[in-house]
Amino acid sequence: MRSRDWTRMNAGLRSRRDDKRLKEEAREAILWMRSLAEQAFSRTAGAPLVAGNSIRLLKDGRENYPAWLEAIRSAQQTVHVEIYIMHDDDVGQQFANALIAKAQQGVRVRLLYDWLGGLGKTSPGFWRHLSAGGVEVRCFNPPRLDSPLGWLSRDHRKSICVDQRIAFVTGLCIGRMWADEPQPGLKPWRDTGIEVRGPAVGDIVQAFNQTWAEVGPALPADELPQRDSIPPAGDVMLRVVASLPNLAGLYRLDQLIAAVARQTLWLTDAYFVGTTNYVQALRAAALDGVDVRLLVPGSSDIPMLIALSRAGYRPLLEAGVRVFEWNGSMLHAKTAVADGRWARVGSTNLNVASWVGNWELDVAVEDEPFAHAMQDMYLDDLAHATEMVLSAKQRILPSGPPRPRPAGDRQRRGSTGRLAAGALSVSNTIGAAITNRRILGPAEAKIMVFASVVLLALAAVALVWPLVLMIPLALFAIWLAIALLIKAYRLHRAVLSPTDH
Secondary structure (H helix, E strand, C coil), X not given: CCHXXXXXXXXXXXHHHHHHHHHHHHHHHHHHHHHHHHHHHHHXXXXXXXXXXXXXXXXXXXXXXXXHHHHHHCCCCEEEEEECCECCCHHHHHHHHHHHHHHHCCCEEEEEEEHHHHCCCCCHHHHHHHHHCCCEEEEECCCECCECCHHHCCECCXXXXXXXXXXXXXXXXXXXXXXXXXXXXXXXXXXXXXXXXXXXXXXXXXXXXXXXXXXXXXCCHHHCCCHHHCCCCCCEEEEEEEECCCCCHHHHHHHHHHHHCCCEEEEECCCCECCHHHHHHHHHHHHCCCEEEEEEECCCCCHHHHHXXXXXXXXXXHHCCEEEEECCCCECCCEEEECCCEEEXXXXXXXXXXXXXXXXXXXXXXXXXXXXXXXXXXXXXXXXXXXXEECCCCCEEECCCCCCCCCCHHHCCCCHHHHHHHHHHHHHHHHHHHHCCCCCCHHHHHHHHHHHHHHHHHHHHHHHCHHHHHHHHHHHHHHHHHHHHHHHHHHHHHHHCCCCC
């Protein structure tokens, strides 16, 4: 063989070795980037990625409620229900009867409800009926003398765990408005939940124990499963994000998703009042070419607050974020789907009350088939929504003809979540107006007029009837002083009488 042929052959071998080395280095770089992304997501959310699960998407009460009842009726050992609101109506009675029936069969049935969520929705006799039937019932965070403002932090989680083998995480509460035909001529509330099987059920049980232990003794150790004790049920990878007050795990995760989304970011929220940082993250994604969409209610359970919600549309619309309002009776879902790969379902609304103030529970899923199902559901929802646009005069208007008001809309009672969202919207607008930290739009003029009227009314009351304002302030000051004295006394007792171990 001539030397020229040897040279060509050696060059070819070196080229193939170089290609192989480059491919190995590229593969290692991809694995390193994936590991880095996994670490960032885990640290941001405070929740590890759990493999080996199956997941089922459940739409509205017509799919969620039958699945919940079937699981409860199949229970052999334990049923754990954590619910923000359980209405004292025919749907609530149906679930109460199912829980009592299992308790009387020897199943350990526990139910945790929120005090503020149940206020005015459920009678004391309803809870006594459950307790008398063998269900262990606890109330989360009622007002206490030693904590004047502690009641502001709520247990907004909604989950059901059965026998450490199946769990549900959802945005639904239990009540007639979520069921088919809640009232004559009124459509059910639109909402979304999921069913989970596999090792992640252990994380959902642990999340239930977090709040259960806040009210009384924790669950027995033998009823707290570890992930590796639950057999795999599929190949879905997910995170159970159990948010605690002031930790803002899901807030950081939502911001991270807005920052890393490359193609699509589709959001559904019941009470959207985005913080300045989160709105800026959505704007930056849209300006970078990401298809960002926000679906929110078109008719509120407090109609007067629709204008407050719309006040936040303008900066989003200006950046290219598409905003849609639901045409049905009430949109209550809290979901997100990004790039056809990542999705979130749970109880957290996109506002400070949920992100920072409440106990919340969400599941973030990293699975393409599930994300595609979420996308399909989202597109179907948009077919029943109206897009909001900016007019030539920068006014926020629907893109189509005016929508008819859903039947019964005027008769609805407001929710505390909507009130909190509205209050946050007002405070954000007033703060921006005072500090000039951002440009305000025409829609926010209504909020400033409303705030001005309220302030003038308070000033008039203070001038004419000063005691009307001073007496409540004095009573609150006394309550706060008593609370501080009680806490100081308890700390002093703890120092003088340390617990023996």
